[in-house]
Amino acid sequence: AQSVTQPDIHITVSEGASLELRCNYSYGATPYLFWYVQSPGQGLQLLLKYFSGDTLVQGIKGFEAEFKRSQSSFNLRKPSVHWSDAAEYFCAVFSPGAQKLVFGQGTRLTINP
Amino acid sequence: DGGITQSPKYLFRKEGQNVTLSCEQNLNHDAMYWYRQDPGQGLRLIYYSQIVNDFQKGDIAEGYSVSREKKESFPLTVTSAQKNPTAFYLCASSKNYEQYFGPGTRLTVT
Numbered sequence: 471a472q473s474v475t476q477p478d479i480h481i482t483v484s485e486g487a488s489l490e491l492r493c494n495y496s497y498g499a500t501p502y503l504f505w506y507v508q509s510p511g512q513g514l515q516l517l518l519k520y521f522s523g524d525t526l527v528q529g530i531k532g533f534e535a536e537f538k539r540s541q542s543s544f545n546l547r548k549p550s551v552h553w554s555d556a557a558e559y560f561c562a563v564f565s566p567g568a569q570k571l572v573f574g575q576g577t578r579l580t581i582n583p
Numbered sequence: 584d585g586g587i588t589q590s591p592k593y594l595f596r597k598e599g600q601n602v603t604l605s606c607e608q609n610l611n612h613d614a615m616y617w618y619r620q621d622p623g624q625g626l627r628l629i630y631y632s633q634i635v636n637d638f639q640k641g642d643i644a645e646g647y648s649v650s651r652e653k654k655e656s657f658p659l660t661v662t663s664a665q666k667n668p669t670a671f672y673l674c675a676s677s678k679n680y681e682q683y684f685g686p687g688t689r690l691t692v693t
Contacts, residue, residue, distance in 0.1 A: 574625060
């Protein structure tokens with residue numbers, strides 16, 4: 471069965487610093503991968519997705535992610551974070567057999583001023 | 584404006600009562616999903632529907648029921664059999680593997 475691991479439950483970075491959120495997946499074939507962001511008490515918003523092609527994908531709000539098949543990873547990056555980036559971030563992989571998304575546990579991002 | 588609406592934003596019920604959460608979408612998507620979110624546990628799939636008049640149990644379906652009589656609507660009923668119903672509930676619809684989420688309903692049962 472597909473699974474997604476986000477090793478970091480909580481990360482704190484200073485405003486203006488770079489950010490990398492880790493995501494590892496378990497899936498045999500080429501995965502369909504997603505990163506979502508959730509502000510407190512809100513729904514999830516899609517940041518970016520990877521289906522095929524260029525392994526470095528650009529998303530909204532200045533985020534990017536790199537698919538590395540050899541490491542089964544899809545880490546999310548941002549060169550310089552803003553206070554408004556404080557939120558919870560979820561990595562997900564689509565399971566074709568079950569026709570559903572499998573989510574990681576999420577990483578909560580705190581921004582220090 | 585296309586999107587997914589969930590109502591109400593906050594819902595309070597007494598223990599032992601059934602309660603129905605609304606989810607409507609005007610994106611013309613075939614697939615719809617219900618998730619439950621608890622602090623520190625991510626999203627857990629309750630039920631999903633790939634097409635009208637058909638739905639499947641997710642990972643935590645016990646104590647919940649759904650219907651899919653119209654493409655636009657996928658209401659979730661939290662029954663009195665659900666032991667810990669207090670949670671944040673999210674509805675989503677899907678096209679081309681991508682899921683679009685509603686704003687959520689926070690249910691508190693006392």
